[in-house]
Amino acid sequence: MYDEAIKIGWKKKGRFMDTVKTLLPEGGNLDMCLTCGACTSGCPATGLEGLDPRKVLRMAALGMDEELLASNWPWMCTMCQRCIYVCPMKIDIPQLVFNLRSCRPRDQRPKGILGSCDMALRSDTCSAMGASEEDWRFVVEDVAEEVRQTQAGFENLQAPMDKEGAYFYLNQNSREPVTEPDEMIPLWKILNTVEADWTYGSKGWAAENYCLFLADNESWEHIIRVKAKAVDDLGCKVWLNTE
Ligand code: SF4
Ligand code: SF4
Incomplete structure (x- = not known):
């Protein structure tokens, strides 16, 4: 230009x-x-x-x-x-x-970023993909069970959800459970192998934050507060943000 x-x-x-x-x-x-x-x-x-x-x-x-x-x-x-x-x-x-x-003006910002921010504001999952708590729980449990059933050496693999007092609270870009759920597995294997004390949360679990990229300070802060509250409510010590 x-x-x-x-x-x-x-x-x-x-x-x-x-x-x-x-x-x-x-x-x-x-x-x-x-x-x-x-x-x-x-x-x-x-x-x-x-x-x-x-x-x-x-x-x-x-x-x-x-x-x-x-x-x-x-x-x-x-x-x-x-x-x-x-x-x-x-x-x-x-x-x-x-x-x-x-x-x-907010309504004239790029539609993709704007739509993703607005979607994340709709629920406490903070998912820009619109994934619900139920969807998230189902996918994590389903994929973990499949690993236990089919992958030698990982018969006891766990992907904990809402485990109170876990040391690490792990979040996940919601594109993965929605479109590429197998991409979550390698990190689970590492955490299980090193016997890390970790958990996902049913709230605030979506790692992405398009409101930041939208330059919408108020919405950005809201998303961060919802996520931080989810970590605090479970009493986790460390927030592992994968984004
Ligand atoms: S902004 Fe910094 S890096 Fe860029 S041209 Fe100026 S001095 Fe160099
Ligand atoms: S923040 Fe990254 S993308 Fe933006 S101007 Fe700097 S180097 Fe380029």
Whole structure:
């Protein structure tokens, strides 16, 4: 979209200018961006519709708010934070991306992310796939039983559910029980082999959180609170988040 070099010379004050300043190390200014391109070279989204994280930062700094908000770039970032790790100045580009996302009206954000967040808000499973407690319990019990019946050495394999006081509370991306239930088995085998004291929960078990990617702070917090409560209610010590 913005394949051309940004032309400097028509600098204007944009609302993201102040945001950019807060993303810099203490006392920093934009001259601290060395335009070294380390962020760009390590970014998995670089090149998608001309995306370049260095350019996003520069556009915000130049007050090109309208162009940034109209582009799809903010929605292509995976929030992986690689750019921060490689940046010699530790500039927090994903935070800028998050701020850009939150400026778009909620109902105009990408439908896939929006629908997944809304689905997760519908029940205490927090499943973006809409999997219910009953579905989840059934799949876990069914797959575990099949392993016990068919796989030598795992006749006693357990996949505990709502085990109070277990040390580890394990969650699971709900895509797995819904579409690829066998993918849950390897982790069960590891946990059983090392005799870990673990459990799934019937509530708050879905690991994904699309409300984060939607930049919907209120819904994001709600999902986290439901999940954290599920861990606390079972009295588990450690929350193993697989996402
Ligand atoms: S890695 Fe940091 S200093 Fe280098 S271009 Fe990117 S934001 Fe600027
Ligand atoms: S956080 Fe976003 S901008 Fe930074 S490297 Fe990951 S995808 Fe690229």
